[in-house]
Amino acid sequence: MGDMTYLWDDPAAFADDALAGFCELHADVVRQVPGGAVRRARPQRPKVAVLPGGGSGHYPAFYGIIGPGLADGAVSGNLFTSPSAQDAYSVAKAAHSGAGVVFGYGNYAGDVMNFGLATDRLRAEGIAVDNVVVTDDIASAPESEAQRRRGIAGDFAVFKIMGAAAEEGMDLAGVVRVGRKANERTRTIGTAFAGCTFPGAPEPLFSVPDAQMGLGLGIHGEPGLRDVPLPSAGELAADFVSRVLAEKPADAGERVAVLLNGLGAVKQEELLVLWRPVAALLRESGHVPVLPEVGEFVTSLDMAGVSLTVTWLDDELERLWTAPAWTPAFRRGRTADEPQAVRPEAGEPRADEPVVEYSPASDESRRLAEHVLVALRQVASALGGAESELGAIDAVAGDGDHGRGMVRGIGAALVAAEEAQRAGAGAGDCLVAAGDGWAARAGGTSGVLWGAGLRAAGEALGDRGGSAEVAAAAVNALTTRITTLGGAAVGDKTLVDALEPFRAELLSAVAAGAPAAAAWSRAAEAADEAARNTAELVPRKGRARPLAERSIGTPDPGAVSTALIARTIADHLTGELR
Amino acid sequence: MGDMTYLWDDPAAFADDALAGFCELHADVVRQVPGGAVRRARPQRPKVAVLPGGGSGHYPAFYGIIGPGLADGAVSGNLFTSPSAQDAYSVAKAAHSGAGVVFGYGNYAGDVMNFGLATDRLRAEGIAVDNVVVTDDIASAPESEAQRRRGIAGDFAVFKIMGAAAEEGMDLAGVVRVGRKANERTRTIGTAFAGCTFPGAPEPLFSVPDAQMGLGLGIHGEPGLRDVPLPSAGELAADFVSRVLAEKPADAGERVAVLLNGLGAVKQEELLVLWRPVAALLRESGHVPVLPEVGEFVTSLDMAGVSLTVTWLDDELERLWTAPAWTPAFRRGRTADEPQAVRPEAGEPRADEPVVEYSPASDESRRLAEHVLVALRQVASALGGAESELGAIDAVAGDGDHGRGMVRGIGAALVAAEEAQRAGAGAGDCLVAAGDGWAARAGGTSGVLWGAGLRAAGEALGDRGGSAEVAAAAVNALTTRITTLGGAAVGDKTLVDALEPFRAELLSAVAAGAPAAAAWSRAAEAADEAARNTAELVPRKGRARPLAERSIGTPDPGAVSTALIARTIADHLTGELR
Numbered sequence A, B: 001m002g003d004m005t006y007l008w009d010d011p012a013a014f015a016d017d018a019l020a021g022f023c024e025l026h027a028d029v030v031r032q033v034p035g036g037a038v039r040r041a042r043p044q045r046p047k048v049a050v051l052p053g054g055g056s057g058h059y060p061a062f063y064g065i066i067g068p069g070l071a072d073g074a075v076s077g078n079l080f081t082s083p084s085a086q087d088a089y090s091v092a093k094a095a096h097s098g099a100g101v102v103f104g105y106g107n108y109a110g111d112v113m114n115f116g117l118a119t120d121r122l123r124a125e126g127i128a129v130d131n132v133v134v135t136d137d138i139a140s141a142p143e144s145e146a147q148r149r150r151g152i153a154g155d156f157a158v159f160k161i162m163g164a165a166a167e168e169g170m171d172l173a174g175v176v177r178v179g180r181k182a183n184e185r186t187r188t189i190g191t192a193f194a195g196c197t198f199p200g201a202p203e204p205l206f207s208v209p210d211a212q213m214g215l216g217l218g219i220h221g222e223p224g225l226r227d228v229p230l231p232s233a234g235e236l237a238a239d240f241v242s243r244v245l246a247e248k249p250a251d252a253g254e255r256v257a258v259l260l261n262g263l264g265a266v267k268q269e270e271l272l273v274l275w276r277p278v279a280a281l282l283r284e285s286g287h288v289p290v291l292p293e294v295g296e297f298v299t300s301l302d303m304a305g306v307s308l309t310v311t312w313l314d315d316e317l318e319r320l321w322t323a324p325a326w327t328p329a330f331r332r333g334r335t336a337d338e339p340q341a342v343r344p345e346a347g348e349p350r351a352d353e354p355v356v357e358y359s360p361a362s363d364e365s366r367r368l369a370e371h372v373l374v375a376l377r378q379v380a381s382a383l384g385g386a387e388s389e390l391g392a393i394d395a396v397a398g399d400g401d402h403g404r405g406m407v408r409g410i411g412a413a414l415v416a417a418e419e420a421q422r423a424g425a426g427a428g429d430c431l432v433a434a435g436d437g438w439a440a441r442a443g444g445t446s447g448v449l450w451g452a453g454l455r456a457a458g459e460a461l462g463d464r465g466g467s468a469e470v471a472a473a474a475v476n477a478l479t480t481r482i483t484t485l486g487g488a489a490v491g492d493k494t495l496v497d498a499l500e501p502f503r504a505e506l507l508s509a510v511a512a513g514a515p516a517a518a519a520w521s522r523a524a525e526a527a528d529e530a531a532r533n534t535a536e537l538v539p540r541k542g543r544a545r546p547l548a549e550r551s552i553g554t555p556d557p558g559a560v561s562t563a564l565i566a567r568t569i570a571d572h573l574t575g576e577l578r
Helices: A011-025 A085-095 A109-124 A143-148 A154-167 A172-184 A233-245 A268-284 A315-321 A363-397 A402-422 A427-442 A444-461 A468-486 A496-511 A516-536 A557-577 B011-025 B085-095 B109-124 B143-148 B154-167 B172-184 B233-245 B268-284 B315-321 B363-397 B402-422 B427-442 B444-461 B468-486 B496-511 B516-536 B557-577
Strands: A030-033 A036-039 A049-056 A073-079 A101-106 A129-134 A186-194 A212-215 A226-229 A255-262 A293-295 A304-312 B030-033 B036-039 B049-056 B073-079 B101-106 B129-134 B186-194 B212-215 B226-229 B255-262 B293-295 B304-312
Touching (some): A011 A030, A049 A109, A085 A109, A101 A109, A129 A154, A154 A172, A154 A186, A172 A315, A363 A557, A468 A496, A468 A516, B011 B073, B129 B154, B129 B172, B233 B268, B255 B268, B363 B402, B363 B427, B468 B496, B516 B557
Parallel strands (some): A049 A101, B049 B073
Antiparallel strands (some): B036 B073, B186 B212, B186 B304
């Protein structure tokens, strides 16, 4: 089930309920009034009231940014619906402290009419009022008709600057002037990956075809430029940056406020991934991002999408953009408690990888190391081939990353072992290095277990050459280390269910005098069968413990990969002897 | 297209790229090190390093909360995968300032092992290290086996308290003690509405059946208690609060830290809607929420879900919970710039609805008012019946709320008109009241236009009684007001396309001497036909302007509702004459 709004009591009252919840949660900062909310703290002297407004469904726009340094109140309509003139009038009356009022809103017909009517009514009562209409969306009209453009995430940059201006004591004309200047120097391009759904609605307001995105699509689903194939983060960054920079104002300098805005269902980690190429491209073009912001500023319910806003700053705008603010959703400026000593970059201790020193290796051990490396490569290849199957098995009751984790781990192990071999290490030290590499790079349960197990195997091998007995001793050490560290027993549905039968069969075969290849083949057979049998078990350890019946019928992915490793090495030994 | 991760360059490097983007964005606060990140500012004197950690995909957990008053660093693994022991060791070495290190993590096998190994290694180097393992998820094991529970959003409360303790200078034993105390007094219950999807994965990690939720489901999709039908916000609040309060510790008081945590795809507005009943139920049970937090604290990529965490505070825990913090994702405590004057609640001016006073009405006008009220009720009923159809038409190129907006508007108009009638108003004043009610309550473009239009009609009607000519004059005034205010012309694909032909036909028929019912019927016919013909038009006004071809073939919803209103009144007049 995808794009949805899940939580409500009465769909028709959703916007009202959210506003009421907000005002209750932040009762120390805001006070609800008919039509919206205002700051609870009355200004110490009259100041211009900066009042952003518009439809609901865009949190933190607009009531989330009420507070010192930003808005004095916010006018809040129903979902994606402009507030009424009465709403705007009511909030203005409550917020007015004697120095006038300025409404800020995006350029939509309903907002323009309703705020316009409220302005007339307030003026008729002798209150000084003006309006700043935001038109930052470059996809909504050509540059030659910029005054017809819609307002989207640029709202935030413009209102932040207006809020700071009012806070520092500018008069109404001044706040309006900097707001309009900020708007004239602000450009936004947005895109949507999937639509949003109203509370209680049976289907999304609009949709975007699979593997496509709606470039330039508006924050209420208004048509954009066109649908294009879903790009990589780097490609999207390049497209966004080039479109915005193509409209750089003639007199603009290099310093820019930047907003990378998530529209709802895009997660912060994704925005952070996108931020790097955006920042790099802005810098390459000679721009300097000043206190850039990455997060949610003007959303569209649960729409999946993102937008990039650039405001070209002059000295005045930079002063206002960087000024402190303290609101429920946006806080800038520091507390008094912050330690001021900045960590020196140069000469400080770094926690790098431990430097490994190898004991001199015997010729025998160095020869064995070559075999170990070949076997590791074959295991890497086998795990690579099984990655998606292992992932699918793991996804039944786990998080589906077992295949990826094992591939990542064996890859790191191989790199470390090759490095050790180049440095003259023998087989034992190569396995120790492989184990440390696996543990350091792969993480997770399988990473720590295989890492420690390979290290134990390498320590058991030491500087000796190859023999069936030596290999069995190494497997014995690996198994003991893994079972001790992991704390799992046979029957817990873990890799131990494959590993213990493997060890038992190998030790028994070698003790009975079987050659290495034959002993490993028999042991690998036992591991295979045991791994298959884990399908009948219920996990008793780890994350899926409480009610993990859903894994019944599926073997444990750790046991399956263990059996695969055993089989691959057995085949390697058999092949060597042919 | 639902639950997805949309933005990445290399799916396998997603977690690394997000961490790097974070460290670049917040380079003033954090510094990337192998395995995670640490504060950039070095403490002025040695302090305990508080180091939360775990897999990635849970932003702001864990690197988002690095900063003064909270974490000294964070150990960050791959997606939903514990970091390696080497990662933890590396971050600890970089963060250690001489007063020891404490790792904080949720109770998962991989984390326990890897942080355990890192602890051994650091101790072997003579660094004082300890661990606080969080076990707040009441759905993951019974209370009698609380030590086996998983750690979920309670992580944040525990780490916030530990961070404040370290910041105020507590030693290692003290920080560990308060961390464990906080954990023992913290309970969380969570639920999931829909699964999450790894970058590049073809399908979600897990899914929840439609219209169900997975109660108690873990933050990596671990099985929970059971699937239950999707409740309302109020029902969910009641279930969550009762489950958490059932585990109130024996010695606990009434003061509680509260987290209402969104898991990813649930929006802030939804959390705010849920907050009200949660807060009410906590208060009803005698609890006092202390600086409650509603937002995202421990997420699961784009999982749709929510959790409630309660920490029972004693004096020491409350001091630490409420202490200031300044991190990229969480900021508490105030800037110096905040005005301190708090708005007095009593005696302040309120912006209430304007008080309407009616001129004395003639008997004729009062009789006409009765007909007006009946007609308004019939219009309300007709619009109610057409609500979903109007919404569907509007959703083609608009935001789908036209039906809801009209129903809301006519409802408010009716309430206001009835109130005016009870106060003795005539037909003209009833229509004025209806218009003002519609405009004030409905918002949006249709709200302001119909509100102003009805007011104009009422003013034209004045205190007169009913006649075909008077009704035509009222329609004429309404039409002129709406077209002037909206600025749309015939052919722009708006309600004007139905309204203008209606007016023209009505005026012409009345001028030719037709009786009211016949004239309205002919005019309504013209409006109907004109509304249907709007399907051939492309909008030239309003939100859908730039590339609104997608609405071709669908009539304009405003024109359709206008024709419906005309038809309803015509039928009313015809019925009256029968």
